[in-house]
Amino acid sequence: MRRLPVYLLIDVSGSMTGEPIESVKNGIQLLLSTLRKDPQALESAFLSVITFSDRVTQVVPLTEVATVQLPNITASGGTSLGQALQTLTETANKEINKGTSSEKGDWKPLVFLMTDGQPTDSVERGLQAFKEGKWGIVVACAAGSGADTNLLRRITENVVVLDTCDSNSIKAFFMWVSSSVSASSKRVDSGAQPDTLNELPPPPEEISLLKF
Amino acid sequence: MSLVTIQAKDGASVEFIKKDPKQGGVKDVYFSPDRSYVVAFYRKELDFGSKERLERLVGNYRVGIFSKQGAEYWKNLFRWPERIVEYEKKTGIVVPVYQPNFFFPENTTLAGAEKEGKWFTSAKNFNRFVPEGEKGNLLSYLRICINLSRAVRRLHAAGLAHSDLSYKNCLVDPKTGDACIIDIDGLVVPNLFAPDVLGTPDFMAPEVVTTMKLDPKDPNRKYPCRETDQHALAILIYQYLFHRHPLRGSKVYSDDTEIQESLEMGEKALFIEHPTDTSNRYKIQKNDKDFLPWIDTGKLPYKIMGPYLKELFEQAFIKGLHTPSERPSADDWEAGLIKTADLVQPCLNKDCVKKWYVFDNSTKPVCPYCGTKFKGQLPVFDLYSSHDGKNFRADNHRLMIYNNQYLYLWHVFRNVFPNEKLPDSQKKPVAYFSFHKNQWIMINQTLDSLVDLTNNKPIPKGSAVPLTNGLKLQLSQEQFGRVVNVSLVKA
Known part of the structure; x- marks a missing residue:
């Protein structure tokens, strides 16, 4: 059966210490508990969490939402966004069943990237690799005013902004992620995959959609 | 809490608590203080046609169904809008609440979630996530299907078409066999009110999928109607009885998911159990263990439901799949399901997941679900x-x-x-x-x-x-x- 892979790419650099990182952890828990009461998501959605600071770590390999266990996540160090994109692409390549002419593969993955600052590594190579991958909807979230929205815009046209990096905003973001995954899994459940942000539920007021 | 009291268009007094609405696809839903009904407001302003449709559904059509013989009976099968209200420039409808058995009970892992069809039509959800006491048995699924067929038969007899039958719009309770059609405000009145939606993709009829890209004014474009309801009903019945979809097999038409979808549900739609064209049989993959045994059509073929349903499934998914006039009516399904319920016998294995099975007309009956022989x-x-x-x-x-x-x-x-x-x-x-x-x-x-x-x-x-x-x-x-x-x- 086809799976709907969902990748969360989370900035855990030093600037996320305190309220932001705690809010992210609560947000992912909220995301999971919501999806666990949604029959479409329970059937098809698989979640992976990749964190990046100085290092990039896949803290949750692609796992069905029913059994995901979230390890403790701590914030420290820099923001290796380029390496994160590289790792995401390589990991997805390994984890996703691409299908053949005689077998249907998985659905294209959804990617939700959240960062609060400027990358501290070079992003070009990772960005290049990422651009060559096959993705479903990719959303980049600039948490607070420190993130480089122009750079995020090069990753995806779907950039959303949280004005502040507080617990309410971060919670609202993950609620929106959960309704987006729900909506996507409902659609793939019926054979169609959304490919633009317009096909997802509108974000709540805490989140503004960046328009160019 | 803020209690709002308004007067409905029919003059009745309507109360609701204006707090924390439950947000549906197009409506915000508020409870009445005694929680016996909800008031659901459309977020967007309704056009003239939609208002007119609501007037008719709440008026003539409701009266036609609920004032005749069997009125009480139909109240259990439909959550029918009873009144129309206007408040702060928004149109709303007053609808009775769902019966409590359509929610998973408090002491289960899914406490409070609605028993929408998808919990039970999906093999993985049925196997792993539906709490043990909520799974029902073969007889209760037959009852669910009888109730749904009956409800659709009644709509069709009234000259209506549902137009968007799906597991989202049917609440079911396998514990009791109850079923209820919800979200009735989108009903189609053929030749009078066109459908708002084309349907839900798993349930859309092949002729609708095939022609959906045509210009809306093109006379060849097909819209939901009674025959497309008949297709959706057959899909629902098959899914409730087998926990799999009758057309989603392993045949690959394209690596583009959209083209694949439009061909496998539309022009090229093919029954996964077609007796002679086996090209769309579901091939079990290595990550499919959560879906077994239900997706294994070799082990649990449609024939295990006995002669009456076998014939109806063939009529729906072989003869009538691309020929709408050949599809079994809701009446046909109701009659075939009732006769099938008389054909079941209890499985001797008390741990059998389905508890019952349809007699296989042999001198050595064996339960197809657990393999227990009758003695x-x-x-x-x-x-x-x-x-x-x-x-x-x-x-x-x-x-x-x-x-x-x-x-x-x-x-x-x-x-x-x-x-x-x-x-x-x-x-x-x-x-x-x-x-x-x-x-x-x-x-x-x-x-x-x-x-x-x-x-x-x-x-x-x-x-x-x-x-x-x-x-x-x-x-x-x-x-x-x-x-x-x-x-x-x-x-």
């Missing part, structure tokens, strides 16, 4: 009826006998049917069965003129008749009364 004596009643009181012909209706099985009036008379029109007085059993001293007996409770034709002996009320192979019983001497022929399978 013992199995009486089978074949029903015969007559149009002239002399010559009796087979009704193609068979009743399996098991401990605590009952005989009802609709078995006794060929003109009685178990549906909404049947008064309560006719719903009581007229005889029952028991395995007593190593022999099956039928105990007559209320039949006035039951006769053992083989031994030419009346069986008065309160007495029993042993069931032997070849025994013929006349159930009633009255007009429309049936004769049964008893066979005894010994395994």
Whole structure:
């Protein structure tokens, strides 16, 4: 059966210490508990969490939402966004069943990237690799005013902004992620995959959609 | 909390608590203080046509269904909008709340979630996430399907089409066999109000999928109507009975998911169990263990539902798949499902997941779900009826006998049917069965003129008749009364 892979790419650099990182952890828990009461998501959605600071770590390999266990996540160090994109692409390549002419593969993955600052590594190579991958909807979230929205815009046209990096905003973001995954899994459940942000539920007021 | 009291268009007083609305696709839903109804407001302003449609649904169509015979019965099968309200420039409808058994109970892992169809149509959800006590059994799924067929039959009889039947719009309770159609405000009145939506993709008819890219004014474009409801109903029934989709097989048409979708549900739609074209059989993949055994069509083919449903599935997914006029009507499904419910026998394995199975017409019945063989004596009643009181012909209706099985009036008379029109007085059993001293007996409770034709002996009320192979019983001497022929399978 086809799976709907969902990748969360989370900035855990030093600037996320305190309220932001705690809010992210609560947000992912909220995301999971919501999806666990949604029959479409329970059937098809698989979640992976990749964190990046100085290092990039896949803290949750692609796992069905029913059994995901979230390890403790701590914030420290820099923001290796380029390496994160590289790792995401390589990991997805390994984890996703691409299908053949005689077998249907998985659905294209959804990617939700959240960062609060400027990358501290070079992003070009990772960005290049990422651009060559096959993705479903990719959303980049600039948490607070420190993130480089122009750079995020090069990753995806779907950039959303949280004005502040507080617990309410971060919670609202993950609620929106959960309704987006729900909506996507409902659609793939019926054979169609959304490919633009317009096909997802509108974000709540805490989140503004960046328009160019 | 802020209580709002408004006057509905019909003059009735309507109250709701204006706090934390539940947000649906297009409506915000508020509860009444006593939680007996909800007030659902459309977020967007309705156009003239939509308002007109609501007026009709709440007016004529509701009155037509709920003021006639069986009104109480239909209240359980439909959450029908009862009133229209206007508040702060928004249009809303007043709808009764769902019965409590359509929510998973508090002491389960899914506490509070609605029992929408997808919990039960998906093999993985059914296997792993539906709490044990909520899974129901084969008989309760047959009841769900009977209820849905009946509800659709009633809509069609009223000249309506649902237009978006799907597991989202049907709440079901496999514990009791109850089913209820919700979100009725989008109903289509053919030739009067066009549909708002084309349907939900798993359930859209092939002709709708094939023509959906045509210009809306193109006369070849197909819209939801009674025949597309018939397709959706057949899909729902198949999914509830088998926990798999009848058209989602392994055939690959394109690596583009959108093209694949539009071909496999549209122009190229092909039954996964087509008897001669096997190209869309589902090939089990290595990550499919959560979906077994239900997706294994070799192990649990559609034929296990017995002769009546086998024929209807073939009519729906082979003959009628691309020929809408050939599809079975809701009536056909209701009749076939009711007869199938008489064909089930209990599985001897008390841990069997389905508890019942349809008799396979063999002398060595085996439960297809758990492989348990039947052991013992199995009486089978074949029903015969007559149009002239002399010559009796087979009704193609068979009743399996098991401990605590009952005989009802609709078995006794060929003109009685178990549906909404049947008064309560006719719903009581007229005889029952028991395995007593190593022999099956039928105990007559209320039949006035039951006769053992083989031994030419009346069986008065309160007495029993042993069931032997070849025994013929006349159930009633009255007009429309049936004769049964008893066979005894010994395994």
